[in-house]
Amino acid sequence: MHPRLITKHILPLSKLFLQGMMLAFLISGCFSPDPATPLKNTYWSLVELSGEDSSNADHQPEVHLVFHLNDKSLHGSDGCNRIQADYTYDKKNFRFETITSTRMYCEEGMDQASAFLKALAKTDRIEIQEDYLILYSADIEIARFEAKEAF
DSSP states (O other): OOHHHHHHHHHHHHHHHHHHHHHHHHHHHHTOSSOSSOSBTEEEEEEEETTEEOOOOTTSOOOEEEEOSSSSEEEEEOSSSEEEEEEEEOSSOEEEEEEEEOOOOOSSSHHHHHHHHHHHHHOOEEEEETTEEEEEETTEEEEEEEEEEEO
16 A cells, blocks of 8 residues: 555544544543542531531530441531441442430530431432532432541
8 A cells, every 4th residue: 555545544543543532531530430538537527407507516526427448337426416327328329327326415406416317317319529528318418518637
């Protein structure tokens, strides 16, 4: 085959190949399965519950969750009591299981603590958007946490 004909066909093909590779690279970056902040080993502080800003009573712990690295369990606080739970999780579904808490009385924050535990029990899906963990029930956002630190 004549060298000029080979060059004539190879250059457009190589350009098309490079454009395809660039497109694949860009698409894979846009749809990365890894969230910006990992679920596990991150201190997730509650910032919003059922559309209301979260508030912490004076001299009481912050409402938070920490998902353990080595198993499907977590610990945290409802703002009054310490909590622990196990969970099941796959790409589409999430469920808190075996939620337990201490039973201390707190003069302030009991309503939010109760609503928080109910929200955990209703959660059926989670999503991480940059530094936020969002809990959903029937596709309605019920709680939003902000990542404070990783361990």
